[in-house]
Amino acid sequence: MNELTAALQNHEAVITLIILVIAVMLFISGVLAPELTGLLSVGLLIGSGVLTPQKALAGFGSPALITLMGLFAVSAALFKSGALDRLRELIASERIRSPRRLIALLALVVAPISGVVPNTPVVASLLPVIEAWCNKRGLSPSRVLLPLSFATVLGGTLTLLGSSVNLLVSDISEQLGYGSLKLFSFTSIGIPIWLIGTAYLLLAPEALLPDRGKGNTELGINKDQTGYFTEVTIPANSHLVGQSLHNSRLQRRFDVDVLELQRGKERFLPPLADRKIAPGDRLLLRVTRADLLRLQQEHTIQLATTPNKIQSNKKESLQTGEGQKTVEVLLPAGSTLAGASLRELRFRQRHNSTVLALRRGQQTVQERLGQAVLREGDVLLLQAPLDAIRGMQANNDLLVLDQLENDLPTVPKKPIAIAIAIGMLILPTITSIPLVASVLLAAVSMVVGGCIRAKEVQRSIRLDVILLLGSLSSFSVAMQTTGLADALAKSLEYWLTGWPTYGALVIIFFSTTILTQFISNAASVALFVPVAIQLAPGLELPPTALLLTVLFGASQSFLTPMGYQTNLMVFGPGRYQFLDVTRYGAGLTAIMTLIVPVLILLQYRGF
Numbered sequence: 001m002n003e004l005t006a007a008l009q010n011h012e013a014v015i016t017l018i019i020l021v022i023a024v025m026l027f028i029s030g031v032l033a034p035e036l037t038g039l040l041s042v043g044l045l046i047g048s049g050v051l052t053p054q055k056a057l058a059g060f061g062s063p064a065l066i067t068l069m070g071l072f073a074v075s076a077a078l079f080k081s082g083a084l085d086r087l088r089e090l091i092a093s094e095r096i097r098s099p100r101r102l103i104a105l106l107a108l109v110v111a112p113i114s115g116v117v118p119n120t121p122v123v124a125s126l127l128p129v130i131e132a133w134c135n136k137r138g139l140s141p142s143r144v145l146l147p148l149s150f151a152t153v154l155g156g157t158l159t160l161l162g163s164s165v166n167l168l169v170s171d172i173s174e175q176l177g178y179g180s181l182k183l184f185s186f187t188s189i190g191i192p193i194w195l196i197g198t199a200y201l202l203l204a205p206e207a208l209l210p211d212r213g214k215g216n217t218e219l220g221i222n223k224d225q226t227g228y229f230t231e232v233t234i235p236a237n238s239h240l241v242g243q244s245l246h247n248s249r250l251q252r253r254f255d256v257d258v259l260e261l262q263r264g265k266e267r268f269l270p271p272l273a274d275r276k277i278a279p280g281d282r283l284l285l286r287v288t289r290a291d292l293l294r295l296q297q298e299h300t301i302q303l304a305t306t307p308n309k310i311q312s313n314k315k316e317s318l319q320t321g322e323g324q325k326t327v328e329v330l331l332p333a334g335s336t337l338a339g340a341s342l343r344e345l346r347f348r349q350r351h352n353s354t355v356l357a358l359r360r361g362q363q364t365v366q367e368r369l370g371q372a373v374l375r376e377g378d379v380l381l382l383q384a385p386l387d388a389i390r391g392m393q394a395n396n397d398l399l400v401l402d403q404l405e406n407d408l409p410t411v412p413k414k415p416i417a418i419a420i421a422i423g424m425l426i427l428p429t430i431t432s433i434p435l436v437a438s439v440l441l442a443a444v445s446m447v448v449g450g451c452i453r454a455k456e457v458q459r460s461i462r463l464d465v466i467l468l469l470g471s472l473s474s475f476s477v478a479m480q481t482t483g484l485a486d487a488l489a490k491s492l493e494y495w496l497t498g499w500p501t502y503g504a505l506v507i508i509f510f511s512t513t514i515l516t517q518f519i520s521n522a523a524s525v526a527l528f529v530p531v532a533i534q535l536a537p538g539l540e541l542p543p544t545a546l547l548l549t550v551l552f553g554a555s556q557s558f559l560t561p562m563g564y565q566t567n568l569m570v571f572g573p574g575r576y577q578f579l580d581v582t583r584y585g586a587g588l589t590a591i592m593t594l595i596v597p598v599l600i601l602l603q604y605r606g607f
Contacts, residue, residue, distance in 0.1 A: 013482040015048045027519035034520050035464045038471030045478050059473030063436040064171035068164055069461050070439035075117050076460035077446035079125055081417040088129045099143045106151040107198040115158030122152055123566045131573060142212035145570035146584050147201050150558060152566050154197040157190040157555050159183055165521050168469050169551045172476045172529050178543050183428055183435050186548050189599045196595055200588050208584045212575040228357030228381055229286055231369040232301040236279040239300055246273035254291040260284035289381060292357055303356060325386050330399040331378045337397050343370040353384030417451040472526040479530045489534030501539050505549050505597035508532055512553030517563040521554040545604040556592045558585025
């Protein structure tokens with residue numbers, strides 16, 4: 001305690017401590033967004049003279065942050081090219097019939113993917129697929145969505161690329177003079193953690209996962225609110241011909257509902273699962289915008305609203321990205337188009353555009369697309385030349401909501417995207433090229449290879465994450481330069497006197513884990529790392545051992561919804577209550593608290 005008292009004689013240490021307390025209070029209260037809290041802290045540290053601008057802002061130019069920016073682009077290209085389509089199809093297949101099998105797939109397949117791709121987009125991509133799986137089987141999404149989140153969290157500690165927090169720890173380590181972490185620096189610890197976590201997810205009693213309701217209305221995301229209604233024709237060369245709807249990739253891989261099948265003059269209504277698809281069949285679909293564009297690009301379906309010749313030109317436009325643009329338009333209140341059908345309005349000729357699909361609030365559109373009577377509030381997905389879109393912007397009958405030409409999928413580029421991603425991982429492993437260079441080369445290769453457009457690279461970078469991580473590294477630098485980290489470490493060491501090394505690591509791990517439940521894991525790392533590293537000599541361990549103890553403690557966020565972003569992502573759709581997360585995650589947290597220190601000691605001291 002004397003060390004802490006002595007350190008506080010330094011006014012810069014006092015100022016740093018005050019700023020840290022303010023930041024923690026803001027992180028917990030949520031009054032400001034986390035990235036704004038980080039920027040505020042940087043400003044205060046510079047303004048008070050604790051840090052020079054060069055030291056305070058060094059984190060924004062760090063290799064770790066540049067690596068993360070490149071990784072955002074690589075991840076966006078992978079998802080855009082459909083790299084996870086096979087996984088989505090496997091989840092929807094008949095082989096995955098029970099929640100236990102689905103959890104096994106999540107833990108054994110999805111988790112490793114999260115080791116090289118940030119887990120947030122992985123969860124975002126799989127969430128609607130898993131919800132549809134639950135809906136078809138009459139199961140509550142609450143039985144499987146928490147395991148999805150936990151699996152991606154476990155996988156995030158397999159490699160340096162699995163989480164932005166991993167990169168932040170590497171950056172802080174380098175700034176403090178201990179060197180940066182390598183791609184597989186902690187994989188030998190991460191693999192046992194993943195396997196132990198997988199065993200927990202598979203063996204945990206089903207009673208720990210509550211049943212919070214079934215059906216579309218229970219999913220948190222209403223399909224009628226997010227899906228478009230459209231009419232399509234099955235071309236003769238479609239992969240769907242001869243397959244039943246139940247077994248077709250239309251239902252397995254895509255989030256599609258078939259509302260009606262028309263064959264000649266016959267009209268078939270659900271249930272349609274066992275009915276085989278024939279060339280020329282017309283289907284009325286409820287489908288997401290992304291899946292509609294993907295189906296059209298793969299020539300699986302043909303939009304029924306255009307003749308074959310025109311449709312062929314449209315497909316070419318979609319593939320080349322030239323000429324045609326895809327936009328959403330809304331019929332505002334007072335639109336003169338309301339009350340008439342597309343055919344009556346001669347919409348294509350009048351606006352030089354093709355209506356791809358229609359979305360109407362919470363109501364189901366059962367009419368054929370050309371015969372559907374438009375209403376105020378309807379949203380149309382259109383494909384049109386840029387000049388026609390500009391004309392609509394000056395038209396009071398239509399409100400252009402959004403230009404979507406850059407959202408078109410790049411399915412033909414999938415092999416290229418996967419090859420580039422694999423090369424990105426192999427290159428720094430077998431050569432002396434740094435990881436940051438490998439990631440940047442991969443990002444540029446994705447653009448050159450046509451997997452993603454240059455403008456989309458900018459859009460893929462999450463500015464909130466960059467601002468938060470870049471600003472938080474200043475905490476560690478300030479605590480180190482003012483002597484506050486050393487003083488806090490001495491005080492903690494005083495309280496841990498007489499404890500075995502294992503017990504001390506348990507305390508450090510558990511303390512980090514608890515703090516992470518209430519503030520971001522990045523903030524927990526920034527606060528704990530400089531203190532924990534100072535304990536290394538007294539515990540007869542290298543600084544990296546303490547650094548990894550904090551890293552894994554901050555990453556094992558299984559107790560609260562706000563403990564990790566993926567927990568929050570599944571919290572609403574699963575209709576969970578706060579204590580549901582705690583109940584399911586408490587056992588896993590207890591196991592990790594006991595096991596991780598053992599793995600650390602085995603790695604660095606052979607126990």
